[in-house]
Amino acid sequence: MIRGNYNTKQKNKILNIIKEFGKEFTVKEVYDKVCDYASLTTIYRFIDKMMCDEVLNKYVDLDGNTYYQFIGNCTCNNHFYLKCNRCGKLIHVNCDCVEELNRHINEQHGFVPNNKKFIINGICRDCKGE
Helix, strand or coil: CCCCCCCCCCHHHHHHHHHHCCEEHHHHHHHHCCCCCCHHHHHHHHHHHHHHHHCCCEEEEECCCCCEEEEECCCCCEEEEEEECCCCCEEEECHHHHHHHHHHHHHHHHHCHHHHHCCCEEEEHHHHHH
């Protein structure tokens, strides 16, 4: 999954912690769980490596806070993310309508979208009270 270099017990522990989140997380949240055996620098380097390997996405919210989400080897092409501006939840949506939207954007606006980074901000169902 993570290409290049070699795996260490530290990296494996960090990776397992990241996978356990099951949602977006911050570097501080990872550090709080692994500070007994990994430095903040090690965590940042490993996260940068995971982003280069495209198994981790990075998001910056409207307040400038940085979040990450483990996506593994996501192979779906018709997806986007919904980001709740209240609770911060990041929801992965796999939907065929994205293909039509991509085609429209490309044909009408001469732009090729990158769906791995396609985020729609708004308010989730839980925060709306539905």
